[in-house]
Amino acid sequence: MSLVAAPMAAVVDLATSAQLQQATMEVEEEAKAEQQQESYSSILLMKGVRHLSDSGITRLPDRYVLPAPDRPDAGAGHDGLATTTTSVVKVKLPVVDLARLRDPSQRAAVLQTLDAACRGYGFFQVVNHGVDGDVIAGMLDVARRFFELPLPERARYMSPDVRAAVRYGTSFNQAKDAVLCWRDFLKLACHPLRDVVASWPREPTDLRDVASRYAAASHGLFMELMEAALQALLGMAAAAGVLGELAAASSHMMTVNCYPACPQPELTLGMPAHSDYGLFTLVLQDHVEGLQVMHAGRWLTVDPIPGAFVVNVGDHLEILSNGAYKSVLHRVRVNSTRPRMSVASFHSLPAERVVGPAPELVDEAAGKPRRYMDTDFATFLAYLASADGKDKTFLQSRMLLHDHDHDHDHCAAASILRPSN
Numbered sequence: 001m002s003l004v005a006a007p008m009a010a011v012v013d014l015a016t017s018a019q020l021q022q023a024t025m026e027v028e029e030e031a032k033a034e035q036q037q038e039s040y041s042s043i044l045l046m047k048g049v050r051h052l053s054d055s056g057i058t059r060l061p062d063r064y065v066l067p068a069p070d071r072p073d074a075g076a077g078h079d080g081l082a083t084t085t086t087s088v089v090k091v092k093l094p095v096v097d098l099a100r101l102r103d104p105s106q107r108a109a110v111l112q113t114l115d116a117a118c119r120g121y122g123f124f125q126v127v128n129h130g131v132d133g134d135v136i137a138g139m140l141d142v143a144r145r146f147f148e149l150p151l152p153e154r155a156r157y158m159s160p161d162v163r164a165a166v167r168y169g170t171s172f173n174q175a176k177d178a179v180l181c182w183r184d185f186l187k188l189a190c191h192p193l194r195d196v197v198a199s200w201p202r203e204p205t206d207l208r209d210v211a212s213r214y215a216a217a218s219h220g221l222f223m224e225l226m227e228a229a230l231q232a233l234l235g236m237a238a239a240a241g242v243l244g245e246l247a248a249a250s251s252h253m254m255t256v257n258c259y260p261a262c263p264q265p266e267l268t269l270g271m272p273a274h275s276d277y278g279l280f281t282l283v284l285q286d287h288v289e290g291l292q293v294m295h296a297g298r299w300l301t302v303d304p305i306p307g308a309f310v311v312n313v314g315d316h317l318e319i320l321s322n323g324a325y326k327s328v329l330h331r332v333r334v335n336s337t338r339p340r341m342s343v344a345s346f347h348s349l350p351a352e353r354v355v356g357p358a359p360e361l362v363d364e365a366a367g368k369p370r371r372y373m374d375t376d377f378a379t380f381l382a383y384l385a386s387a388d389g390k391d392k393t394f395l396q397s398r399m400l401l402h403d404h405d406h407d408h409d410h411c412a413a414a415s416i417l418r419p420s421n
């Protein structure tokens, strides 16, 4: 038995070892293929969502799938508990008519509209602004053509440096996002315009010309809106100081956002809930809706007025106004059929300028306490790198006194709160 068994065993052993060798090779091959697949997927992810969308995927890759409570249809009720709100609630934002603002006989009434919008929604739309239709259409068109360029041409501008004059990337904060967002972007520093334009993308060949004309128009509009806001807040005489500073130097960053059609839009967001860092942000969007604003504990979808700018109060203006004006959370939903483009222009004082509540708005004896700490860009960068960024907005981290309703809105999407950068 053993004599027979031995060779058999040997045969079996040999067979087993050959099988084992084969199996080991297969496992190794598989691991190699998996590794390749993994690095292929991460390269694909780095290539951004335009690339994924063009590749014709029908299922959202896992890295883009938000946890259930953070998905676009999981709302936050007034009691702070997550509730499901599947219907989209649209909002017609207050309208600020610049033609009327420029008419001395109507200015006071428009200042009231602007002031009420900044206190209530933190958002408004601007019509009759006088920015040439060709400048607006040209900007959206050149932006679309930039994202149609072959990836290697776009990828020349990828940079991890948040201060780079030009930066192409994907998601919200690519280096930190646990779940990626369905957005690709091109960020362009716009101040001082004549110095930075030469570092902007060289393709499409008309980008520098078209985008610099748009940037100049956006800055002009910002200055006009700031003058109006400061006049409403502080009165003409006190407004002059900040306006003079802004005329001498400012910060201006433009982000071109590209949100391709998404195979499973109910599982992800184009941009998570965030507030903006500066004084005012001017958003130009195409005809596709997607921007949502947090108001009284609910997400409201902005109904875009063709040719209008959507304007929102940023953290700096909330701080400067000692809390009178609201820098509110907003986010972007995507959809399965229509790609969307937007151009957001972030305007503020120079990065090194310390921003605090205007002295005219603080009077402890009269019951108007200082509500915010002073802040500057270095504080903002330190906040980004800190643990606070996980469950607070930057604005909350600067608050000395809390306004409960506003605080509630800033906590409503707590697990995905991240400041914009």
Ligand SMILES: O=C(O)CCC(=O)C(=O)O
Binding pocket: 255, 257, 271, 276, 283, 285, 290, 291, 330, 331, 332, 341, 342, 344, 420
């Ligand atoms: O795409 C939009 O409408 C909004 C963009 C935005 O919120 C941002 O760029 O910070």
